[in-house]
Amino acid sequence: MLPSDIRLETERLLLRLPRIEDFDRYAELQAHEEATRHIGGVQPPHAAWRKFLQMPGAWALQGFAMFAVVEKASGRWIGQMGPWRPFGWPGNEIGYAFHPDAWGRGYAVESAVATIDWAFANLGWREIIHCIAPDNVASQKVATRLGSVRKGPGKLPPPLDEARVDIWGQTRAEWDANRKRFA
Template sequence: MTPVLESERLILRGWKREDFPAYAAFCADPERTRHIGGPKNGFEAWTGFSSMAGAWALNGYGMFAVQLKDTDAVAGYVGLWHPPLLDEPELAWSLYAGFEGKGYAVEAARRVQVWAAEDLKLPPLMSFVHPDNLASQAVAKRLGAEPMSPTELRGEPRLRFRHVLPA
């Protein structure tokens, strides 16, 4: 079962079927998905959406829906992505159109960092960021992440960052 985490402005919670239309719109948007494999049709979006929910059963952790406290609006997702091809979980985040530039990604990711360390007893997390994704690089830096050696993921170059827990 997915825990519910809260921060000052956000609720991080499990996925609901009614969250799918916003996720599908995000997946169909070429601008929003250009650094994560490009746009997906509705069936491909459903596969990704379902896999986020299913990861919790397989790993005991996964991606949270990011909901604003003052509305039912889902602003994006944040959490731990850990397919078998990765040696360790990645702290990952994405925001839907209209929710960027408000600090939600940093706030949500910071809450996941604390949860991963305190509840899951995981070591400091890492993140992959596409070299052209300046917004995600800024989030990683605001989280205090340190650059690691670059790598490749899904056949594309990626910058890697190691996070440190906030004091």
């Protein structure tokens, strides 16, 4: 059973568990070549569906996963953000992916602050990471704005083990200091 009462709110965003009505916009994101360049590439709708089900499954089995990010003003699903720890992952990740029409508005940082706060408060994590492709400059900028630093190259589990990633991250103590700039 999903913990359906978990909701986070920021000034412009609502973060909640994924819902079936989010799928069409999620499928649009998964069909966008630039949006998926660093997260496994374009997915046809049937593959996007299976990938979409990962988050509700993780919520049900692990008690956490990425939140659906919804723009308050429009009510539209604009992406996903939050804690993520697949089997064999190199650490406790705060991951994210946003629909292209939401890019450039500061939504990634705004939603990351809320989910990092939630993860540290509710999951007992001592450190967070972001697995970022070396040429994904946009995600590196988000990580840097959050106060994360590049820790070095990382290794993902099969079948993703051929993907090049750098591990970015910070400890809870570092987040406590970095968080002050978002108050």
